[in-house]
Amino acid sequence: MHSSVSSNGVLMVRRQSVNDPSVLLRLPTVSVLVMHLNLCFFPDVEFFPFDEQVCTLVFGSWTYNENEIKLEFVQAELVDVSEYSASSIWDVIDVPASLVNKRSRIEFQVRIRRKTLFYTVVLIIPTVLMAFLSMAVFFLPTDSGEKITLTISVLLSIVVFLLLVSKILPPTSSTIPLMAKYLLLTFVLNVITILVTVIIINVYFRGPRTHRMPHWVRVVFLQYLPKLVCMKRPKSASERSAVRSGMAQLPGVGQFTLSPSAHHPLCPSADDRTATIRNTTLNETSAYYPLSTDALRAIDAIEYITEHLKRDEQHKSFRDDWKYVAMIIDRLLLYVFFGITVGGTCGILFSAPHVFQRIDQQEMLDRLKEKYDTASNIP
The missing domain is CATH 1.20.58.390 (Neurotransmitter-gated ion-channel transmembrane domain)
Structure with missing residues (x-):
């Protein structure tokens, strides 16, 4: 907001807003200016929704330079928030004011922080x-x-x-x-x-x-x-069945001896037939017991089924490996x-600077009011 002075001794203040870009007010040179401002600023949303914004209001003169006009605070270098109504979206953090550019301009800053509950x-x-x-x-x-x-x-x-x-x-x-x-x-x-x-x-x-x-x-x-x-991979069904049907070696099993005392007196000893048994081969034995055609076919079918089951078990093992x-x-x-x-x-x-900070808005406003009253009472 800037002002200019005309030749007829009237202070003209030009206000720019979003809705009305140019409003010219004709006021006496010595006056109290009260107006409703429509502010438009571009917030920094880097830490949204844990962001903190600073709205700066600059008051100065277009007519006089820094050597011709000097501004000063009437009371305190703060903004009076006694008439402020608490917002449901923003929390007011601080409202400082300062004189800049050799006291030819005055800046008011309103620091607000977004409420994050919603x-x-x-x-x-x-x-x-x-x-x-x-x-x-x-x-x-x-x-x-x-x-x-x-x-x-x-x-x-x-x-x-x-x-x-x-x-x-x-x-x-x-x-x-x-x-x-x-x-x-x-x-x-x-x-x-x-x-x-x-x-x-x-x-x-x-x-x-x-x-x-x-x-x-x-x-x-x-x-x-x-x-x-x-x-840990569970054991397959074949491994579990192999464990359950495991065979144990018992002592003495499979060892045979020929002793005359082991035979009944009416039964002849097998010593005289030992040589005959030793000279008998498997081929000679099988020759005395030929297999029928149906039996051979059954054996072939059993071999085919066994091979097929082994192949299926192997394929299932490969598929289980891929699944695992x-x-x-x-x-x-x-x-x-x-x-x-x-x-x-x-x-x-958690990279936002104010993630875990909670603000009591009423307590903050009371503190700002007390600070303003204290600064206003200082002569």
């Missing part, structure tokens, strides 16, 4: 919950078929919150708001989650007929990484994304 409940808490919800995809079993559905749903929710923030904040490219940074981080992490989820699903459904597991994959993902991510690799990747990415999400949340949201 934005914390409506914007910050849902965004943080969505950031951690996107990690739940690594807990979801791949067989359920809902991994991609969950990640896409979270991605759409983040886009809605991005649009909400863009409508709340003024369009400026000078800085990126704090909340927009966090939403952008969550958005990027969710997009990466979708990509790695597609890869995990691809690995999970691999089989021996289409993919052969490399040796380094088997060593890294089946031997070393399970210990790193605290996972996918589970290892899921658990590893869960730890990685959890660390990135926690670090990003603390690093971005």
